[in-house]
Amino acid sequence: MLKINRHVLSNGLRLVHSQDDSTQMVALNVLYNVGARDENPEHTGFAHLFEHLMFGGSVNIPDYDAPLQLAGGENNAWTNNDITNYYLTVPKQNVETGFWLESDRMLSLDFNERSLEVQRGVVMEEFKQRCLNQPYGDVSHLLRPLAYKEHPYQWPTIGKELSHIANATLDQVKEFFFRFYAPNNAVLAVTGNISFEETVRLTEKWFGPIPRREVPVRNLPQEPRQMGERRLTVERNVPLDSLFMAYHMCERNHPDYYAFDILSDILSNGRSSRLNQRLVQQKQLFSSIDAYISGSIDAGLFHISGKPAAGVSLEQAEEAVCEELKILQTELIAEHELEKVKNKFESTQIFGYMNYLNVATNLAWFELNGQVEDMEQEVERYRAVTAEQLRTVAQQAFGRESGVVLHYKSS
CATH class of the missing domain: 3.30.830.10 (Metalloenzyme, LuxS/M16 peptidase-like)
Incomplete structure (x- = not known):
């Protein structure tokens, strides 16, 4: 502590x-x-x-x-x-x-x-x-x-x-x-x-001698709920086709934030993660794929991006990702798989506390975004996430109507 x-x-x-x-x-x-x-x-x-x-x-x-x-x-x-x-x-x-x-x-x-x-x-x-x-x-x-x-x-x-x-x-x-x-x-x-x-x-x-200033009260427009899928296809002078997908997620201080973070790691953190195991190694549909959250203070985005393997169309690649998301919506994540991800969060935090500069950055961030003492609760909040909560969050977030899809084609 x-x-x-x-x-x-x-x-x-x-x-x-x-x-x-x-x-x-x-x-x-x-x-x-x-x-x-x-x-x-x-x-x-x-x-x-x-x-x-x-x-x-x-x-x-x-x-x-x-x-x-x-x-x-x-x-x-x-x-x-x-x-x-x-x-x-x-x-x-x-x-x-x-x-x-x-x-x-x-x-x-x-x-x-x-x-x-x-x-x-x-x-x-x-x-x-x-x-x-x-x-x-x-x-x-x-x-x-x-x-x-x-x-x-x-x-x-x-x-x-x-x-x-x-x-x-x-x-x-x-x-x-x-x-x-x-x-x-x-x-x-x-x-x-x-x-x-x-x-x-x-x-x-x-x-102490620096005068305080009139800082405007932040009053940003709220993003309305997305009611239909949004798609864009572009052609550029790039070496490979690429798929970029995003789904709306909660703000940083929402209890579901930790669930979204865990879901991104279940999908794509390390060689044994689902997208890497199934879509890169087994089915060989992607040469590389990643899932991550924006981690922003206001309601952010859950990102999935990848480069399809040679001969695989962007449509096929996208369908394969959607199938993996569907599994998260229907099946409970096994206890050992969830535990492995939670352990990773805990070890990352413990190692982070060993570096005085990391600690300084985190102290400032948590003080700004609530109170600095919240920093000590982070591991517990990840630990508290259940398989049922993950499935519910996946059901609410990963619907087609709330998806944003960018097909980035090589010209």
């Missing part, structure tokens, strides 16, 4: 902490409660653009990386549709450098045309490489708007289209920053070889 400590600053910043004396390092993880779902539909890709801008210099520190490297530290960041996450690790004797750097860029960035131009160029290049010039790179741009008609999950994190980033102005960027990058819209998680008292002292010293 982790010993978790909490402290809330007067400006609204939430601090969560767990000490780990087995390392000489400290991790700082700053999670901002802003993702692609918070963007204006006409100005998408901003959360991801900020992931880059945050390294372009802050109000008092022209270069973020140099001081951290001198202190023996490393850093990185990632964005998704729900959150933007920044983290660094630093030797414990240089930990104050980390607090200084992170607090300054929360206070304000060094907004200037040159920095914006550089980072905009980097993001546009990334968009071209990942989405326009890579085989199957546009799948997310095709599948998301097919699945979502109202909710802003209908565009990927990188943005709806290249022009949204190309046309981003300094004023728009500033406005986005001061609306969302606020102490009262963030969680700071600190783990590693540092006491709670020292953590509170440094957090109050560096983050």
Whole structure:
């Protein structure tokens, strides 16, 4: 069991902490409660653009990386549709450098045309490489708007289209920053070889003076229930035909979330999983196949994607997947098969807790999405899922009328 400590600053910043004396390092993880779902539909890709801008210099520190490297530290960041996450690790004797750097860029960035131009160029290049010039790179741009008609999950994190980033102005960027990058819209998680008292002292010293901001109340449109199958066929210059299927699933805090996660592992986690055993090895209908959940805070998607084997049509491949889903809807999963998947979740969590940086990321995520103590209940929640619940969830979720199917053909 982790010993978790909490402290809330007067400006609204939430601090969560767990000490780990087995390392000489400290991790700082700053999670901002802003993702692609918070963007204006006409100005998408901003959360991801900020992931880059945050390294372009802050109000008092022209270069973020140099001081951290001198202190023996490393850093990185990632964005998704729900959150933007920044983290660094630093030797414990240089930990104050980390607090200084992170607090300054929360206070304000060094907004200037040159920095914006550089980072905009980097993001546009990334968009071209990942989405326009890579085989199957546009799948997310095709599948998301097919699945979502109202909710802003209908565009990927990188943005709806290249022009949204190309046309981003300094004023728009500033406005986005001061609306969302606020102490009262963030969680700071600190783990590693540092006491709670020292953590509170440094957090109050560096983050305490940052003023709270007016963060808008999130009021996103709910996605209406899908009443009929949605299909799309595209032809592209790709080496192989590919099948992409998705079904609507519940939000992250729903009890069925754990059932969906287990179902994705029953289908496709390891060599002994059902899709791999039956459709790849036995029937040889696919050369590769995968099932996974989006894991998003709001109602997400259960994905199945695969490349049919030579001579197998996309229609045959899709039918084979539907047959496997039908088995989940009609037959109870055997106890030993379910137990194996649950054991895997438990071991993953135990190993995850051995890494102080993993712990920091998880502390921040669970604090944002409910309360940090929920982290300790995760294994129990997976353990509580029954074969009956899995069958019921499969019956409710995997109907043809709620499916989204993309046939991606090689031209």
